[in-house]
């Protein structure tokens with residue numbers, strides 16, 4: 348019997364949503380469950396037949412009740428946690444309409460780029476944040 352197992356692999360579309368004040372939207376994961384209580388950029392699993400852009404647009408409407416425009420890709424991160432592998436494809440997005448609501452998370456807030464280090468993110472996010480610091484809000 349082969350008892351070696353590979354961790355599940357999640358393919359995720361992730362949004363860095365900018366508003367007109369050059370702030371970014373972050374959300375806090377619910378306290379229970381995987382990476383509970385950590386902050387993240389909103390997003391979720393890419394469904395079969397869906398492009399990453401379509402996934403991001405859909406997830407943001409479902410999770411936050413807002414409309415965005417999905418723009419340029421910032422970075423793609425492949426990260427392996429102890430029991431989980433994730434591929435995060437991160438796009439710059441522009442807020443268009445609606446007040447973000449914590450429909451599937453604990454909390455949401457707009458923050459400036461230089462405030463991001465005051466929040467605890469999953470390990471994979473340090474590369475995203477480093478890339479954001481390089482392009483700043485110019486990447487939108």
Ligand SMILES: Nc1nc2c([nH]c(=O)n2[C@H]2C[C@H](O)[C@@H](COP(=O)(O)OP(=O)(O)OP(=O)(O)O)O2)c(=O)[nH]1
Pocket residue numbers: 357359360361381382386387388389390391392431433435469470471472
């Ligand atoms: N949305 C998002 N997910 C992230 C970030 N960083 C990071 O490691 N992840 C991980 C956490 C999750 O395991 C996975 C996102 O998958 P998901 O949103 O579909 O899954 P989940 O764990 O929230 O819950 P579920 O839908 O499977 O029940 O990617 C991030 O910045 N944003």
Ligand SMILES: [Mg+2]
Pocket residue numbers: 390391
């Ligand atoms: Mg999620």
